[in-house]
Amino acid sequence: MSIPRPEYPRPQFVRSEWLCLNGEWEFESDQGDSGLERGLLQRELKDRIQVPFCPESSLSxxxxxxxxLAxxxxxxxxxPEQxxxxxxxxxxxxxxxDTTVWVNGNEVGRHRGGFTPFTCDLGExxxxxxxxxxxxxxRDDYRPAQPRGKQSQRYYNYACVYTRTxxxxxxxWLEPVPLSSLRRTRITPDVANSKFRLEQPVTNIQPGMQLSATLSDAAGVVASAxxxxxxxxxxxxxxxxxxxxRRLWSPDDPHLYNLEIALLDAEGKTVDRVSSYAGLRxxxxxxxxxxxxxxxxxQxxxxDQGYYPDGIMTAPSDEALKRDIELSLAAGFNGARLHQKVFEERFLYHADKMGYLVWGEFADWGFEGRVSWLDSNIPTITYATQWLEAIERDYSHPAIIGWCPFNENIQHVQDxxxxxxxxxxxLFLATKALDTTRPVLDISGYSHRIPEADVYDSHDYLPAGGFQQELAKFKERHAHVGEGKAYTNREPNHEWSIPYRGQPxxxxxxxxxxxxxxxxxxxxxxxxxxxxxxxxxxxxFYERFDALCSVLLDDPQMFGYCYTQLTDVFIEQxxxxxxxxxxxxDLERLRKIQSRPAKIEQQ
Structure with a gap:
């Protein structure tokens, strides 16, 4: 049987030697989370599962x-002997x-969080x-407040929450690294000075060691240092x-430079080497x-919510990740909000290669989000931990053009x-501190609470009723941004957000x-x-799609929009x-509707 999802999982920091551990594993559900006491650490497990697909999926x-619960x-x-x-x-x-890992009965690692990578050094x-x-x-107890994105807290999927993972x-996967080795590179494009800046942490550094980096393109070496x-x-x-x-990365020309980074010992011998790539934008x-x-x-x-009928949150193949971008481009879109999920890094790799603009977001749904005077149900520190892990993983991808850590939080306390x-x-300040090169939207839709947020937005779905009447209201709601009066989501007679201050x-x-x-x-x-x-x-449908897009394309104060959504997801059709x-x-018809220049592009 072929190994599922065999492609290299970390395409912007590649070593030549690795071993994919996808495929058949022993598996057992532990409904009472009593498996440690019952000896599951020592004995053979009852079932078999195809990793990396979650047990809820048919592909598993x-x-x-x-x-x-566990x-x-x-x-x-x-x-390998070598x-x-x-x-x-x-x-x-x-x-x-909430994960615990043992090797030969010895605990080698723990990690909390469902969307970000972690590593266990197997040592001795x-x-x-x-x-x-x-x-x-x-462990995945659905009851505590934790970032879960669109995973349902009921037995079934309903409304806009879906089958759990x-x-x-x-x-x-396994990877051998030298005792002294390179860690994940932070690549910052500096267009003004026509250069890349690399920050390269090293593990177990030794006296006299040097770093070497070489940038190249199809014509050969561009720069080295x-x-x-x-x-x-x-x-x-x-x-x-x-x-x-010099060749800039853009949606029209998603040029990527090749990058080789080496760690050298005091005699100039290569100790460790990785391959990467970078986009100048x-x-x-x-x-x-x-x-x-x-x-x-x-924009x-x-x-894009990144769900699949057979894999749930896991794409059935690497080609399926690429195909979703192709489907979006075919309909006339040039990017996506990666919604309530930290997508696989290989999705970002394909976005980098295809010039696809994306907003990196976090799967923050999982706490109530409605704050009473008791000030309960607040996000716990694990939200910050996991969000910073996501930014650290994805910082160097040129396709990411903005960050947003929260979606549709509601704030009831005004005084x-x-x-x-x-x-x-x-989380806003942490995002800005970790990345000074991209705009940050504090919360997508609903309750804006950060005065210095770089971007302001709203979510605006037309309610049931006569379309033309509701369309006129939609247009009116967004007609006053130039006057400093942006539409914000609110309850009747109850403002959730701080005032708009003229951001995009x-x-x-x-x-x-x-x-x-x-x-x-x-x-x-x-x-x-x-x-x-x-x-x-x-x-x-075509008439409505055209009318809604036209309102926003024709607004000279609007820098973009985000249409819901790429695919049906279960009952959300x-x-x-x-x-x-x-x-x-007819994808050509949708693309034609969106292809005309927006008013803001003509300024």
Whole structure:
């Protein structure tokens, strides 16, 4: 049997030697979370599962969609003999949610969080040439407040929350590294000075060590540099690009330079080497516009939730990740909000290669989000921990043009600062501190609480009723941004947000028009749903899509929009494509609607 998802999982920091551990593992559900006491650490497990697919998915071979408070995995692996003398790292790209890892009965690592990678240094637990036993326990109690994104807290999926993901859901792999080795590189493009700045941390640095970096393109070496590796905690290298070799990354020309980084010992011998890539581009704000490389590009975004019928949150193949970007581009979109999920890093790799603009977001849903005078139900510190892990992983991807740590939080307390405000501000400031090169939106939609947030937005779905009447209200709501009066989500007579102060503004969720061409009764929304009153024909859908997009394209104060959504997801049937990615509409017609220049692009 072929190994599922065999591609290299960390495409922007590549070593030549690695071992994919996807495929068949022993598996057992531990409903009472009593497995440690019952000996699951020592004995063979009852079932078999295909990693990296979660047990709720059909691709896993388990397809158990009931709650599982804990699950266990077990497999043996033989460490290649040629890895002798090196540190062996066991990588998990994502496990949901609270994970403990043992090797040969020895605990080697723990991690909390369902969306970010972690690594276990196996140390003395393993030896090259020997067969070792890996055991993983993942706890995922749905009751405590924790970041879970769109995972349902009920038995079934409903409304806009869906089948849960428990346990391993991204690639598991082994990697040998030298005792002194490179850690993840931070790559910062500096367009103004025509160079890349590299920050390169090193593990177990030794006297006399040096760093070497080489930038190249199809024509050969563009720039190279070396520096001492033993004088700074995180050594930095600059790679200046000559004018004749300077080529900016953009949606029209997503050029990527190749990057080789080496760690050298005092004699100049290579100790460690990694391959990477980099895109030279800048993101700036000027007035109401967000510019890429100094050019206004209207952001025609699609809401992408990253769910699949057979894999749930895991794409069935690497090609499926790439295909979702192709589907979006085919319908006329140039980017996406990666909604309520930290996407697999290989999705970002394809976005980098295809010039696809994305906003990196966090799966923050999982706490109540409605703050009473008791000031309860606030985000816990784990939200900050996991969000910073996501930024650290994805910082160097040129396709990411903005960050947003929260979605649709609601703030009811108007007369005092709450610990909820403190939590939101902490994540905003942490994001700005970790990345000074991209704009940060404090919260997408609903309650804006950070005065210095770089971007302001709203979510605006038309309610049920006459479309033309509601369209006129939609247009009126967004007609006053130039007067300093941006539309904000609110309750009747109750303002949630601090005042708008003139930032770039966009409607970051709209549309969501329900249409399922395979239903006998187009208006029947009993077993599926979308926003507003369903169109009665596909022609009516085109008219509505055109009208909604036109309002925002024709607004000179609007820097972009985000249409809901790329695909249907279970009963939420308001996608441009069906859940299985078959098209619902004439894609050329949708692309034509969106392809005309936006007013802000003509300034």
């Amino acid at each position: 071979g388990i397809e158990q969609t009931d709650f599982m 699950v266990w995995y077990r497999r043996t692996v033989t460490i 890895w002798a003398g090196q540190r062996i790292l066991l990588h998990f790209q994502a496990v949901d949610y 637990s393993v030896k090259a040439g020997e067969t070792e036993t890996i055991v993983v326990r993942a 428990t346990g391993i859901w991204q690639t598991v 070396t520096c001492a590796a033993d004088l700074d905690f995180s050594p930095q290298l600059d790679l200046p690009i000559p004018a004749e070799r 800048t993101v700036t704000i000027q007035g109401k516009a967000i510019k890429i490389n100094g050019k206004i590009i209207f 025609r975004l699609i809401l 005092r600062i709450t610990t909820h405000d403190d939590a939101l501000r902490a 503004y966009f409607v970051s969720e709209f549309g969501g028009l329900w249409w399922n061409p395979e239903r006998a009764k187009p208006g029947d929304q009993q077993s599926s749903w979308g926003y507003g009153t369903a169109p009665q024909s596909v022609e009516e 308001n996608g441009i494509y069906l859940f299985d990615r078959r098209p619902k509409f």
